Amino acid sequence: MAVKPGGYAVLEAVQNEMRNDPHMTMLYEYQRPIAVSPMGQVIDLYKEFGEPRIPDWGPIDEEWFVGGAAGIAMTGVRAIAHVPSMCSLRCFELVFNQVGKLRHMTGGQVGMPLVIWQDAAGRMPGMAGQHADAGQEALYAAIPGIKVVVPSNPYDAKGLMTAALRDADPVIFFHYSAIDTVQTDVPDESYEVKIGEAAIRQEGSDITIVGFGPAAIEISRAAPMLKDAGISAEIIDPRTLKPLPVDALVASVKKTGRLLVVDHGHETLGTAAEIIASVAIGVPGAKVARSTFPDAPPPGAKEMITWMTPDADKIVQAAKVMMG
C-alpha cells in the first residue's frame, strides 16, 4: 500500500491478470508497457511475458490493435489494445459495427473479452488541435454493446482495469494523463472497482456536482473553495460512463435539487448531456446546468485553451450562479 503513479497502478492490474491468464495478450504501439514505482520496483511486461503476448513494439496502425485484438478475442483469448491518445477514433467504425455488435448479431455466440486501453490527452496547452482532446468517452458510450470507464485517480484506475480485464464484455478504459499524478494509496494486491458504481466523494445538501476524469480532478480542487463560499456540495464521480450509475445521481439530486455537470469534453452531446437528461427525467423540477469545454477544437496558445477549460475557479463561479 503506497501512493503510486497512475501508469504504474494500471500496469500492476494488467500484470496481475496476465499472470493469472496464460494467454492474455496485449497489442500496443510505441508506449512500452514499462513503469517504475516510487519504491523503485519495475514492471516490464515485455520482459516478463515477451513475444507474442507482448509484441516488441507495434506499428502505427490502431486499426490493427483493435481489429486484430478483436480477432484474438473472438477466439476466446482475452486481449488488450492499448491505443495512443491522439487517435482515439481511428477504430470507431470497428468498435461500432463489430466489437459492440458481434455478440448480439450472432445470437450470443461470439464473446468479445476485449479491453481497449485508450490513452486520453486532456486539455494540454501547446499541443493544439489533435493532441489536447478530451471527452471522446462520450462517443464510445453512445455505442451499444460496450462498457466505458473513466477513472480519475490511480486507485480507481487499477481497480477499474482489473474489473475490465475480468469482464465478459468489451470495455473501453479512458486513461487521462492528468490522473497519473493524483495522490491515492494503491494497494499492492489486486482488487476491483465495480464497473457501474459511482463514488460519492463528498456529501452535501445544496448542489450536486458531477464530473469524470480530469473534470473530477478540478471538482475536487474546487471542494475547499466551495466550502469557504458556504456552499454544501455533494460531489459525485460516476467513474463508469456506461452503464451510467443513474440511481446514485438521481438520489443525490432529489436531495439537493441542483445539478452541475462539469466536463472537459464538448458541450453538444458530451457526457454532461446524458447525465443532465437522465437526471432531468428522474428528478422533475431539478435545476440543472453544465460547464464544458466549448464546441471548438483545442487551440494551441495557452491563453485560449486555459480560458476554455472548466477549472476549480469556473466551477465555484458556476455553483454560485446556481445557488444565487
Added chain:
Amino acid sequence: MAVKPGGYAVLEAVQNEMRNDPHMTMLYEYQRPIAVSPMGQVIDLYKEFGEPRIPDWGPIDEEWFVGGAAGIAMTGVRAIAHVPSMCSLRCFELVFNQVGKLRHMTGGQVGMPLVIWQDAAGRMPGMAGQHADAGQEALYAAIPGIKVVVPSNPYDAKGLMTAALRDADPVIFFHYSAIDTVQTDVPDESYEVKIGEAAIRQEGSDITIVGFGPAAIEISRAAPMLKDAGISAEIIDPRTLKPLPVDALVASVKKTGRLLVVDHGHETLGTAAEIIASVAIGVPGAKVARSTFPDAPPPGAKEMITWMTPDADKIVQAAKVMMG
C-alpha cells in the same frame, strides 16, 4: 412543382449546384447518381457532368470518398462525398481530426467546402446488425466544426442539400431512406431550407413532441391519433441537429411544459439526450421524457426490431403517460 421522391429531389439540388459551379465534384460508391421523376424526367449526373467531376463508379473505400473529398475541398473546390448507409462511421476519425478541425487549427486558413451525403438505413426488418442502423447523426453532432442536418421529407431534403452546398463549412447530410416516399410538393426551381431552422409542424398547448428524420415521420403519423385522444401536441422537426435550434424548442416547452423526444437512434447520448439537456437547462421545471430505440444493435427478426422501434402507437402511448 410536384410530389417527387426524396432521391430525385436531392439530385435536383446537386444538379443545380453543379451547374452553377463548374468544378464541384462528387465522389460516390455504387449508387449511381441517377433518378427518375414521376413525370419521367431523368437526372443522370454521370451523363451530364462525367469524369472527373462524377467518376464512373467508386471503389469500396469510404475513407477515400471523405479523405479525398476533403483534399479536394482544401484546394477550394467544393466536393460531395456520398457514403453508403452501412458504413457511416468508416471516416469518423477523418471527420473528427481533420474535416472538423482544419479551419480552427490553421487559424482560419483552410476552408472545407465539403458536404458528406450520408445515406442512413433506418430500422429495417431483416437487414440485421449492420444494415438497419439509425441515430449516427448524434455521433457527428458531437464533433466541433461540422454542421449536421437530418431532413424528414423530400422538400426539406432538397432545400437542406441546396443550403449545405452553399455553406462555407462542412455539412453532413443524413439521408434516411424512409423519407424518400414521404409525399411533399417539391418545387422544380432551386430553394434553400435554412440550416439551423426548426419546422413547427403543428401548434399545440399540452405537450411538445420533437423528433428528426424517421422519428419525425412517426410523429406525424401519430398526430391525428393524438388529436383523437384529446391531446393538443406541438410538433417540432428541428431538421438541423447542429447547430440545434434550441430557442424554438425552449419557447415551445415554456408554453406546453412538457417535452417528449422521439428518436430511432439509441437512448444513451442519442439526439434525445442533447435536446432534453438543452431544454431542461432552458426551462426549469419542465416535464421531459424520451422514447428511443434501446441501447442494442438492430436484430434481424421483424418481431424484435418492430417492437423496439418507436412508432405512432408508442408515441401516443408515451404522450398519454406524460399527460396522465
Added chain:
Amino acid sequence: MLEEVGAGPMPEAGEASAEKHAGVSRRSFLRGLGAATAATAVVSHVAVARAGNGWSIGLDGIPPEKLKQMYTLMLKSRWWEEGMKEVFLGGKDNMYGAFHISVGEEASSVGVMAALNEDDYIASNHRGHSHLIAKGGDIDKMSAELMFKETGYNKGFGGSMHITDASRGILGMNGIIGPQYLFAAGAAYSAKVRGTQQVAVAFGGDGSVNNGWYYSGLRNAALYKLPVIAVVENNGYQISMPQQRTNSLINLHDFGAGLEIPHEAVNGMDVMAVYTVAQRAVERARAGGGPTLIETKTYRYYDHAGLAGAKPGVLGAFGLPYRSDSEVRAWIAEDPIPRMRRQLVANSIITEEEADATEAEVKQLVAASIDAARAAAHPKQDAALGHVFANALVKPSQFIA
C-alpha cells in the same frame, strides 16, 4: 417441394449442353440468347480465369472418401442455396432480409476448406453460405436463420448475412466489407499465442481489396509471419460495379508483391486446382512461413443480392443490366460441379448412379431443413434486449415508464 428445384444433373460445359442447363427450358434459354451481348468481354474474362494456373490437376494421391466429401459439399452448398432461392421465389413463406447467393463459387469455398482442419478458423463476408457449408455448417440452422427463427444459428438476430458457428471455427459472415482480414490475422495471432497449429482464412470479394483493412490485415500478417490465408474471390463485380472500375490491377493477387507475400491466382471454377493452391498455402502457414494471398477467379450466377432475373428451376439470373447473359452462360459452362463429377466418374471413384444418388440425398436434406425451419418458432420480441451484454438486459427505452 424440391421437385421445383431444377432437377437432373448439373449443366455440362460446351455447346451441346444447351438443353441440359439445369431446368433451363429451351424457350428461356433462347430468350437468354436473344439478350446476349458483349461476347468479347466474356471471352477476355474467362481467359483471365483460365490464366490463373487453372489447369485441372488430377486426383492422384487424394483418398476417394475425401474426393466424395468435396463433391458432396459442393452439391450441398449448391442445392441448399437453390432450395432457399425457391423458397424466396415461392412467396408462401413471406421471406424478407438479405440474401447473397454464392452459386457458381462453390469450388472456391470447398477447395480451400478441403485443405483445412476442423479447428482452423475462417472469417467470411456477406456472400458466405458456401463458406459455412464447406466448413461443416449445419444447413438446418442455416435454413432456420434465413427465416429468422429461434432455432437458427443466430436465433433470428442475424439472418443470411451474419451466420456464425463459433463451434466450428467459423468466426462469422459479416455485412461490412473488409474486417475479415483483421479478424483472421487476429485469430492467427491467437493461435500463435496458444501455440496451436491452427491457420486462419479470410474470404473476401474483389471489392474487399479496396479498403485499408485489407492492407492492415495482410501487412501485419506479413510483419508477424502469421498463419493467415487471404482468399480473394474475384467474381468480377461489386454489386453492379465492374471490378476493373475499382482497381488498377488486372490480377488482384499481384498486390502481394508489394508486401513480399506469396501470391497466386487460380481458376475458381476448378475445385481441385483451388485445393492444390490452398494446400500449398496451408503448409506454408503451418510451417511458420507466414501469409499467402490467393485470388480465385470465379463468378456468381445470380444477382448481387436478391433474385432479380432469377426464375424457379432456372440456374442463374439473366437479363441483368450490368452484365450480359452470354457472360453468365459462359461461366455456367465452366460450372465446377459437373466438372468434378466428370473427373470422379472418369477416375471411377463414383459411378453416374452414385452421383445421382448423392445429389438426390442432398436435395432431401435441404428439403428437410426447410420444412423444419418452417415449423420452428419465431423469436420473442423482447429477446432483443439480451445478448447485448453477457449478463444483463438493456432497457426497453422505446417505452416510457
Added chain:
Amino acid sequence: MLEEVGAGPMPEAGEASAEKHAGVSRRSFLRGLGAATAATAVVSHVAVARAGNGWSIGLDGIPPEKLKQMYTLMLKSRWWEEGMKEVFLGGKDNMYGAFHISVGEEASSVGVMAALNEDDYIASNHRGHSHLIAKGGDIDKMSAELMFKETGYNKGFGGSMHITDASRGILGMNGIIGPQYLFAAGAAYSAKVRGTQQVAVAFGGDGSVNNGWYYSGLRNAALYKLPVIAVVENNGYQISMPQQRTNSLINLHDFGAGLEIPHEAVNGMDVMAVYTVAQRAVERARAGGGPTLIETKTYRYYDHAGLAGAKPGVLGAFGLPYRSDSEVRAWIAEDPIPRMRRQLVANSIITEEEADATEAEVKQLVAASIDAARAAAHPKQDAALGHVFANALVKPSQFIA
C-alpha cells in the same frame, strides 16, 4: 543571440572534421565518442542509404541561380530550426508545445521542392518545418507560430505541428499520421477537375506507411492516374521504435510494386540525387503517368520531439536510449549541406566566401524572425471561439449564464 548558435561552416564528412562539427567543442565531441556503440548497426544503415541509388549526380544543366537557391533553402531550414532549438534551450522565452526537428532531412525536402512549381501542392506531417521552408514558407510567421503569437501562421492556434500556408499550396503539417496521402490524392484530383498541371506531394515518415490511409491514397492515385508523389522519408525510427520492427519490407518503396506504381529509393542526404528522382516523378505526373512512390533514406539528428540529448551549439542529440551516438555521427558525416557546398565550390558556382556570406545572411534572417516573434502579441483568449465555423462564433460553454 545567434552567436550561441554553432557558428562557422557545417561539419564536413570524414575524420578530420571532428573539430569542425558546428560548434561542437572538443570536449563534448569526445564525451560523445565515449558513448559511441553499435558501429555495425550504423554501417549497415548507412549502407542501405547509399544503396538507394544515392550517387551524386552532378550539377550539369541546372542554372546556378537554382543551385544557389537550393543551397540557401537548406541553410535556411537548418539554421531556423537550430535557432528555435536555442530559443527552447535558452529557457528565457518559456517555450511550450510540440517541436519536431527536421535537421538532417533538409535534402529530402529541398530536393523534392526544387522539382515543384509554386502552385503545386504539398501535404506535410508533424516533421514539416523543412517542407514548409523549402516550399517558400515565411520564417517570420513560423517563429511567431512556435511562440503561439497572433502574428504566427496559424494565429497561435496551431503551433509547430500544424503550420499551414494555403497561399503557397502548403496544405499543412498534420499531427495525425497518414491523412496526407488522402489529401494529396484529393488535391491532385482537384487539379484534374480544374484542368491544371499541378501535382500534389505527400510527405510522410517511415511510420506513415503503417496504416490504411497510405494504401488508400496510393491505391486511388493509381486507379485514377492522379498526379501524386508520395515521399516516404525513412529516418529509421518512429518515435523510439526502430522502423524494422514495424514493417516486413527492408525497402519501403518496394510496396509500390503491389500497386504497379513506379517506385524508387534515393539517398536522402544528397539533395541533387533527391532532386533528380523527384524531377522524374514530377514529369511523369504532369504527363498523366500517375503517381510515384519515393523513399528518401535519411536521418533526424535530434530526438523525435523536444530536445532530449541536445545542447546549445551542438549539432544533434546524443546519449538517447534507442540509438547509438556513433550512428548519429555516421549520419552527420553524410550531412547534405556541406556536401552541396563542396559541389558548388568545386564547380565554382560559389566561392567559400560567398557560401559563408550566405550562411551569415540566413542566420541574420533567423535571428530577426525570432526577435520579431518575441515582440508580437499573444492571441486574445476568446479568439478561440472563432474559426470553428466561417461566419459564427461558438458559445463559451465553460461559463454558466
